[in-house]
Amino acid sequence: MNTSEEFRILAPTGTLGYGFSAEDFRRTVRDFAPDLVAVDAGSTDPGPYYLGAGKSFTSRATIKYEIGLLVDECLPRKIPVVIGNCGGAGGRPHLQWVNEIVMELAAERNWKLRLGVIDSEIDDRDRLKQIVSAGQSEQFESGAELTHDAIDDATRIVAQLGPEPVAEVFAEEPDVVLVGRICDDAIFSALPILKGFDRGLASYAGKVLECGALACEPVEMDVLTAVIGREYVIFEPGAQHRRSTVKSVTGHSLYERENPFEQAGPGGIVDLTEVTITQETERSVRVQGVKFIPQPYTLKLEGACEVGYRSACIAGIADPILIEALPSVLETVRSRTEKRLESAGLSARSISFKRYGVDAVPLNQRADTFPASAPSEVGVVIETIADTAEDSLAICHEVAGSLLHVDYPGQLNTAGNVAFPFSPAEFPVGQCFEFSIYHLIHVDDPNEFSTITVKEIGGDHA
Incomplete structure (x- = not known):
């Protein structure tokens, strides 16, 4: 002492x-x-x-x-x-x-x-499986029980x-x-x-x-x-x-x-x-x-698994007509792109949009509509995840092109409704991971x- x-x-x-x-x-x-x-x-x-x-x-x-x-x-x-x-x-x-x-x-x-x-870092994954099988694990902000498959699939697992x-x-x-x-x-x-x-x-x-x-x-x-x-x-x-x-x-x-x-x-x-x-x-x-x-x-475990490759595109929108119709327009872009991708033999793990200026930063649960007074500008971040980096970038390009040329109610201009701040507009982000393990073990x-x-x-x- x-x-x-x-x-x-x-x-x-x-x-x-x-x-x-x-x-x-x-x-x-x-x-x-x-x-x-x-x-x-x-x-x-x-x-x-x-x-x-x-x-x-x-x-x-x-x-x-x-x-x-x-x-x-x-x-x-x-x-x-x-x-x-x-x-x-x-x-x-x-x-x-x-x-x-x-x-x-x-x-x-x-x-x-x-x-x-x-x-x-944990190498002995069989030991983790024993702990899970013995009922000595529990959720910790993970939303699901820890499984043997999650342990096997994790690229890396650490104990806090x-x-x-x-x-x-x-x-x-x-x-x-x-x-x-x-x-x-x-x-x-x-x-x-x-x-x-x-x-x-x-x-x-x-x-x-x-x-x-x-x-x-x-x-x-x-x-x-x-x-x-x-x-x-x-x-x-x-x-x-x-x-x-x-x-x-x-x-x-x-x-x-x-x-x-x-x-x-x-x-x-x-x-x-x-x-x-x-x-x-x-x-x-x-x-x-x-x-x-x-x-x-108890120790908290953290594990990450690879879920593909990510690409992204940033688009700026200032057309008030498009902004008002944006929630439905983005769904139209998604569905049309997915049909074209299927015909071309491409498959996305996910296509998502984040609307900066409206609801890109989630606070609790928000309705998928704009407030009564819509913003004058919205930045849309397109995110695509696919099995390979090449497919992810190709899919992101398809989505960006679809957004650029999409039709919507009340449309006045057939071009120039979406602005891209970079050329190329789409860029690869690299490997994409998610937390697959976020659990406590006794x-x-x-x-x-x-x-x-x-x-x-x-x-x-x-």
Whole structure:
């Protein structure tokens, strides 16, 4: 157990690769003297493509710059650095990608360090099937039970780990820890929990820290600190022109929660029923009353499967007559195109339209009609998905051409009713994936689906 009564954590930003103030980071490391620098590097928010394709949604250049900045400041001071959800989606290719960047930096900057790597991609799919067959899986925003077919069809499956694997790797005193898919709060909470601090407080602190200064005024992807005591946590931003306020921290405490009083995670629930949030200083906030309620241990699985190749086309419409008739016109375009495709031997997995300016961003359920006062302009995004990239692009071209020349009631012009901002108007997007697994599984061992390695790099080590 830690003999100190406080544990100090610095989060440099809300997402690695999205930027933060180097000046404020360096100054805060020096003045705040953190026990841990930790950062979240990923999310499912950008969609299933990145998990399925094994690609990062942030650039290599920015990731390399920011990791270099973190380790350059922390390594000489013996401050451990934890990077979770490496490469965005946290799969094995993403983890290897970040690992390669660290190795490259170590060679360039003559770093000598102990590197811990935690892989959470699942290879043993038979084990998952056993769990499903034993009735130890459940839906999690998936809308369907987990099946053996879904497990077989997934291009990649990851387990969203809790804090236990990170705590285990710290037994070997690493300088830098890279983690695949992991609960965002666990990136920050694992080490203080290992040091004997309350799991509820540490998990709550991690949930606020994972977004950096988005829990401050003004908001920004920037530095945020937390001091975890035995019965409290104090938040304060790194930049002097920002403030942690009761309003900003309370508001962020509601982030990503169905129930504002509960923060569910692997192994239990953080209970916020009796929380008090008070202004500590002009720039800091104190939170007390957080409790942790143990629950049977669950891990969230995320799996993506390929559903074909996507192409897209953007069309602008300003004709008020066409705009008024647009819902029925788009259905006419779809049905006419599908008949032509059938004659040509082409088959689309899906043809869809998103009408920006009307209802492209769904909020609950909307009727497929325009409001009483229709917009003056509508942007239509055509999306086609087919088995091959060539077919997808050909089908998208057919749909765009049909929209360009479609007839509709009250039509005055036979051409020029639809504008395309690009030439070619249609463009390939690439492989298309969907989340086929988004489920919870019950496990006895929190570390069952994690693989931990620790190695020396730099100096005389390869």
